[in-house]
Amino acid sequence: IPMATLAGILMVVAYNMSEWHLFVKLFKGPKSDVLVLLNTFLLTVFIDLTVAIQVGVLLAALLFMRRMAEVTQVGYITRTLLAEEEEEEDPNAIRSRYVPDGVEVFEINGPFFFGAADKFKDALNQIEKPPRVLILRMRKVLSLDATGLMALEDVLARTRREGSLLILSGVHAQPLVAMQRSGFLDRVGEENVFGNIDDALNRAYEVLGLPPRERPPQARPEVRREMEDTPAAASIDPSSAHAS
Structure with missing residues (x-):
């Protein structure tokens, strides 16, 4: 399979997996959730997926504990x-x-x-x-x-x-x-x-x-x-x- 064809296939697969329509909807949620989303996304793009997941889970856990304490x-x-x-x-x-x-x-x-x-x-x-x-x-x-x-x-x-x-x-x-x-x-x-x-x-x-x-x-x-x-x-x- 030519590399150019394979690259095109991967681009389509990546686009379908990204679920951009859901990504846009998430920006209409609470600001704290949007902050977690942006941090995880930027870390995935500029650093590493593993680091992004770890930081995202940590931020989500802290946010959850804060909300539980508030209620x-x-x-x-x-x-x-x-x-x-x-x-x-x-x-x-x-x-x-x-x-x-x-x-x-x-x-x-x-x-x-x-x-x-x-x-x-x-x-x-x-x-x-x-x-x-x-x-x-x-x-x-x-x-x-x-x-x-x-x-x-x-x-x-x-x-x-x-x-x-x-x-x-x-x-x-x-x-x-x-x-x-x-x-x-x-x-x-x-x-x-x-x-x-x-x-x-x-x-x-x-x-x-x-x-x-x-x-x-x-x-x-x-x-x-x-x-x-x-x-x-x-x-x-x-x-x-x-x-x-």
Whole structure:
């Protein structure tokens, strides 16, 4: 095959593989994505494809972690707008429960990793008067890394110094296993880890010497079914660990 013919064939193949129409569409996306695209493209053209892929993957990973940290919300659910932002049709909304004086409820919305740990610590610093019971609601935390565990350890140490009790509510499978493997579950006490907010509040009532309350009929399970298959789940009240 003549080299000129082979070169022409390669040009056509390269053009079809490049998908220029998609390349143009990507420029209409978020600026951060466009920046990753341009960096990868320019590195491919002027340096090397291997380097371009490595840098592109690294930039995309950093961008993803930044976005995850931005979407994660942490704060007082009994004292801030987080309670007002709860969906009205949510059967497990905290505003439909009785939270007595001396009990504070925090909620983490989103992955709890190192990108969100600082938000968590800042939210805790908003506490002016140590509560007798601090409930940490984790129904929307599907993943927990080592930095998140360290943040939880700091909370546990702080509550013990202040004479408060830490209760965890709505713990999913992966965070539960991570807590068990790190030994955090033993330190916080398995009797203080629950699958839903109603059982967690009843534990708080018990500490305060108040009578327990029945779970509202409209309440729904907060934890995925995988939790029932985790080693630590056997020690948690099955009625509070059913899945949605």
